[in-house]
Amino acid sequence: MKQRVSALLREKFGREVVLEKPKDRSFGHFATPIAFSLSKELRKSPMIIAEELAASFDENEIFTSVEPVKGYLNFRLSENFLSEYSTWALQNSSDFGKQEKSERILLEFVSANPTGPLHIGHARGAVYGDTLLRLGRHLGYDITAEYYVNDAGNQIDLLGLSIQLEGRRNILHEDVVYPESYYRGEYLETLAREAVEKFGNEILRDVSRQKELALWAKDSVMDIIVKDLGDTNIFFDTFVNESSLYDDWQRVLAKMGEGVYEKEGKIWIASESKGDEKDRVVVREDHRPTYLAGDIVYHNQKFERGYDYYINIWGADHHGYIPRVKAAVEFLGYDSSKLEVLLSQMVSLLKDGEPYKMSKRAGNVILMSDIVQEIGSDALRFIFASKKSDTALEFDLAEFKKQDSSNPIFYIQYAHARIKTILAKSDMSQEEILRASLKGLNENADALLFDALLLPEIIEDAFSSRQVQKLSDYLKALAGSLHKFYYDCRILGSEDEAKLLKLFMVVALSLKTGLSLMGIEAKERMVKTED
RNA sequence: GCGCUCGUAGCUCAGCUGGAUAGAGCACUGGUUUGCGGUACCAGCGGUCACAUGUUCGAAUCAUGUCGGGCGCACCA
Structure with a gap:
């Protein structure tokens, strides 16, 4: 939707136009502050420019109005455009929000050592990575999900x-x-x-x-890890064992040429010259390679496989490690800007306001599997995907066990289930509903429809900014709009029943698509469960 | 000490490629249709966007500095 608008404006103005959401919906669907940036070169006040620009728009299929307000240019989309777009989305529901990006990306995440079950910190990185994976694939990227197994050392x-x-x-x-x-x-x-x-x-x-x-x-430990991941709908395409890479070590070492040197009987990488704090040892005096050596061979192998782009998700405590790996990539002759390292920060848990007790039997570590058992995979995924991954997170388990609007995952599921229930209750057939036009909706319905149709933009934004919480925030807000609308407006038996049900179908489509991108299945109806 | 990062409502956090009056949820207070699931909705309370200076028509957002928290500073992974 936004793409269409941007394209039209780009053509008209001959430049990229910043499109934003107006603070207040009554201003319109989209707005641009372009007059402010033009005011300098044109030496005119933004308000005058905005008025002139607005006047220059002819009748067209997308906009019903273009209005200048205090220097902003506000656009209102036509009913026709919104209605047709909705019908298209419903008829091609599995394609909603999809794009045709073609880059091949290698996404490496989790990569926890095969020395024990996953803990809550791993879970965060796992959920973050998998959500990015789902978003990226929806956008058409060809992404390989990879787990690096440190089975040496x-x-x-x-x-x-x-x-x-x-x-x-x-x-x-x-x-x-x-x-x-x-x-x-x-x-x-x-x-x-x-x-x-x-x-x-x-x-x-x-x-x-x-x-x-x-x-x-x-x-056996890897089996446990894979099961823990599978229980939260996380699956990998490839596993690369560190132990399988060392045969290649001499060749990789030679490939780095000037980047490595010998000193004090050890082999060093000259990472300081590439922005690292100092040079690092890669082979010790006793000829045993360091951890870094493994990562160098691994990254060489990654780049030799020839992807367009590489994303690693690491625990934030490894952030100091980024410069040396990037240095190695450059010494190997590759473009280190193709390697992006995302960080996943620490997690601390509360239960009913008190620090979560770590069990001794688990080794004083909070196990991912324990939390999944306690609150379920959906809630766990939602929590981790609803906060920025690179800032420390504290959350209370109790909040996600509640069955009311204070629990966001419940709130969203309930919105979806409400729609499904009412659709089932109506006498109208799917065909009848789809045939209805969405023109002539009142203001509230129009706003709800527009919100629901924004999902594709949200997906794109969430992936390209690597901020998956934008999706969960959106779903929460959309669910809120739905609940409010439902409260205010009688659906069944109303004159506009078909229209309103169609509107609800669009909302359900967005909720369901959004949830599935978070690895969560939308519920058809809510079942009250005992605690 | 050095590097990275964070500091926004009582709490947990959005907003940060500069843009219209700074938002949400929780908590708290008070309300709600003799109707589709009240498992919902509405309203109120609550802010020096850590502080200072600068850049700009415009700064929570950018720059510099100060203060405070976290993480890192291995020939460990």
Whole structure:
């Protein structure tokens, strides 16, 4: 809709025109402050320019009026245009808001180490990434969702050790001395039991078999992770194992040429020359590669696969890591501006106003699966997709268990269900409703229709700004408009029943499409559940 | 100390590529159709947009500085 308007104005004025939503709907559907920017070059007051511009519009199919107000140019869309657009949207419902972008994008997210189940922080990045993925695909981008599995290095050794400790203590009932760092959590005991079944008790005692144990266990851990993700409708196309990349290390090292050098028996990357704080070690004196080495090989492999654009979602505590990876990408001969790193900030949880208690059995970490069990996948996804990903977030679980308007996900679902219920109750057929024209609606109905038709713009904006909360904010507002309209206006039995039902269908289409882009299924009706 | 980031209503947060009177939800207070799901709706209360200076016709938005919070500053991932 906005695209059509922009295109028309661009043609008319010969330049990009800033289109905004008027503060007050009574001004019109769209507005532009273009007269302000023209006033300098034309040496005339914005108000006069606006008046002249407004007068220059002929009759056309899109606008019913163009009015100058205090220097702004306000546009009102014609009923005809809105009505036809609505009919088109309803007839092509699965295409609503779709576009034909063609870039190929590699989106890497979650990438949590295969050393334990996902916690609430991972969940946030996962939901953020998956929502972007859905938005991007809706816009036509060809996006690959990828998970990078850090299955090499210290953390894997630590996993083996941790399973042994847990098994020896809880299964073999031995006294164990805990080292400084090891993992904890209920899943370790489960893994230890499975290991004993598969390999026998010795696997828990033999220090030399830690690696073997860990390499077996990490696959089981990945199964847990994949299940946790699947339970919230998050699925990956590809998994890349760090361990599979190291064969390539010498070649990649050579490829970086001047970007790497030897000093003190180690190999360094000259990242400082690319804006990093200092140069970094990539291979230690004992020839073991550092974590960064793995990421360099991985990013090389990514770029060799030849995507148009690369997006990584990282925990915000890794933000200092961005310059060195970008430096490496440049040394490898690629354009680092094609790599965008988005950050997902920390999450703290409350329950009824009190800090959420972390269970010892979970290893003092709030597990994603526990929260999904408590409030459901829909609520979890909604919470994380409704706040800017890169600012710290605190939320109260209790708020999302309520079944009234204070709970946004409930509120939106209820709006959708209300429409479905009333459509089911009406005697009119789908065909009859679709045939109705949306012309001649009153002001409130017109406003509701316009709001519902804005979804495509919201999707585009949410994706291109990487701010997925714009979608949830929109859905909340649209649901609010619907509830209000419903309260004010009798639908069934009214003269305009067909029109109003059609209007409601457009609203339902937007709500349903928007929710599905958030990975949430729109409900046909609300069922009151006991807490 | 250095880097990044945030500071908007009592609370949780929008708004930030500069634009019309700064918004929403929660909380609190008071209301609502003898009608389609009241699981809803309406109204009220509440702000020096952390502070200062600058740029501009115009600043919550941009720049610089100050103060305050978070994160990072590994040959750990």
